[in-house]
Amino acid sequence: MVTACNYPATNGIEVLTNSDRVRRDRKLIIEWLMSRCGHVPVLEQLAKDYGIVEPRFGRGDDDCILCGLCVRVCSDVVGANVLGFFGRGTTREVSTAYGETSPQCIACGACAYVCPTGAIRIENDSELVRQALPLGPLTPVAIPFMQAVPHKPVIDHDSCIHFKTGECKVCEKVCEVKAIDHQQTDQVEEIDVGAVILATGFKPSDPKSIPEYGYGRFKDVLTGLEFERMNSASGPTGGKILLANTKEPKQVGIIHCVGSRDERHNKYCSRVCCMYALKFAHLIKEKTGAEVYNFYIDMRCFGKGYEEFYHRLLEEGVRFIRGRAASVTDFPLNEKEVGKLVIRVEDTLVGQVRRIPVDMVVLATGLSPADDAAQLARTFHISCGNGFFMERHPKLAPVSTATDGIFIAGACQGPKDIPDTVAQASAAASLVQSLMAKGEIEVESATSVVDAEKCAGCRICNTLCSLSAISFDEEKKISVINDVLCKGCGTCAAACPSAAITARHFTDEQLFAEIEGVLYDVRA
Ligand code: SF4
Numbered sequence: 001m002v003t004a005c006n007y008p009a010t011n012g013i014e015v016l017t018n019s020d021r022v023r024r025d026r027k028l029i030i031e032w033l034m035s036r037c038g039h040v041p042v043l044e045q046l047a048k049d050y051g052i053v054e055p056r057f058g059r060g061d062d063d064c065i066l067c068g069l070c071v072r073v074c075s076d077v078v079g080a081n082v083l084g085f086f087g088r089g090t091t092r093e094v095s096t097a098y099g100e101t102s103p104q105c106i107a108c109g110a111c112a113y114v115c116p117t118g119a120i121r122i123e124n125d126s127e128l129v130r131q132a133l134p135l136g137p138l139t140p141v142a143i144p145f146m147q148a149v150p151h152k153p154v155i156d157h158d159s160c161i162h163f164k165t166g167e168c169k170v171c172e173k174v175c176e177v178k179a180i181d182h183q184q185t186d187q188v189e190e191i192d193v194g195a196v197i198l199a200t201g202f203k204p205s206d207p208k209s210i211p212e213y214g215y216g217r218f219k220d221v222l223t224g225l226e227f228e229r230m231n232s233a234s235g236p237t238g239g240k241i242l243l244a245n246t247k248e249p250k251q252v253g254i255i256h257c258v259g260s261r262d263e264r265h266n267k268y269c270s271r272v273c274c275m276y277a278l279k280f281a282h283l284i285k286e287k288t289g290a291e292v293y294n295f296y297i298d299m300r301c302f303g304k305g306y307e308e309f310y311h312r313l314l315e316e317g318v319r320f321i322r323g324r325a326a327s328v329t330d331f332p333l334n335e336k337e338v339g340k341l342v343i344r345v346e347d348t349l350v351g352q353v354r355r356i357p358v359d360m361v362v363l364a365t366g367l368s369p370a371d372d373a374a375q376l377a378r379t380f381h382i383s384c385g386n387g388f389f390m391e392r393h394p395k396l397a398p399v400s401t402a403t404d405g406i407f408i409a410g411a412c413q414g415p416k417d418i419p420d421t422v423a424q425a426s427a428a429a430s431l432v433q434s435l436m437a438k439g440e441i442e443v444e445s446a447t448s449v450v451d452a453e454k455c456a457g458c459r460i461c462n463t464l465c466s467l468s469a470i471s472f473d474e475e476k477k478i479s480v481i482n483d484v485l486c487k488g489c490g491t492c493a494a495a496c497p498s499a500a501i502t503a504r505h506f507t508d509e510q511l512f513a514e515i516e517g518v519l520y521d522v523r524a
């Protein structure tokens, strides 16, 4: 009798794997294993399969059969070398060095995955759950989100074992078409285009700038985005709404207008928070049955079916308290508040300051302009207002900009919800299509021109042109105007100290002739 892993297979040998003798020896091994791990389901099942009613050598209470799979996967595949065998004889065990938590462990879960007896469990560590809350793929190789274009998986450097330990590369081995290359890096590509649609989105408002709500101080104060992540079926809690201590909340407070309609932050309404806050309230009620309080300044449910949804929530028993929440504290004033987060608010409908104890607080954070919006606006020669890109005309040209060929869509133009964003994106795409369909574009004929003889090369005009239509010819030491970019506003012509710039069709002679024409009848 030999073990298969120790005996090289060669041509001509006969291998018996189910003979009486093999089955008898297997039964013995199962009984030995059960004398150490008497209650492990996989061994119980094997015992049943082999007709063992009660193992002869008794049942032990351990879970680990010392197979060593976890040790091997941790060293050979993951490369973390956290686990090893310690002790001798009956005291032999798999453990970390000195039985302590190892800083080398990257919590990849590979050991728990390969363990046949379930002896290793990745605890539902509330700290880990909280760390996973920020947006990002849950697994190292994932399609970032359902609507991603292209709809292809990418590797997340932060959670990929290879980028932590230099080992693993399991995905590379199993990918049949050899599509995985861990050496790939980001590349900058230059592409010639005739039109650009800017859809650079927004930045969620940072609730840390409102310290009175305790975000970052209390583990159960979450942003809307974090809550959305937790609520997602593919999120860290599998869609369960849990507190940091992994229990279900019994009371949840949702604070509206966090960072919006606030003199200290964004004065504007972020337009989406009321409705997503209502959606959260509905989901919390549905999933946990918790008492839900909404703290609002006024409800802005202006979309199709939105007002009806608000009334549905009223019928579902969601509570609405009209007043901007003043603060969130964990300092109890009575027994009911012990161990709770307390939301202080002036209830303006009853004219009272109230303290509402809750287990979880969700902050309906608003939409702020992206950090690089101003820089991007400069790059594309468009303007910004309130940090968002400016449209050419708010009513008549809402997706065009002052620069021909540059269009805007979505929250980069201002806070808006998904239907409005899709409508804008469709409009911008149609405008681009119409340009392409024509095949040629008309440019402004009334542009400005620099007289090379007169230009002193002072460059004053260079900085004045809001469309960056003027460049400086270093060789000739004169300014040159790009006819395609110039819109003929005349700013440069008015500012040129050498009177070197002429606005075509608006020369002094032409203007005087026009005035004379208008006054002809008066003179006669
Ligand atoms: S190397 Fe591949 S399999 Fe290993 S962790 Fe990274 S993505 Fe996953």
Ligand code: SF4
Pocket: 447, 448, 464, 465, 466, 467, 468, 469, 470, 481, 485, 486, 487, 488, 489, 490, 491, 492, 493
């Ligand atoms: S006329 Fe206006 S748009 Fe044209 S180059 Fe001068 S400043 Fe720029």
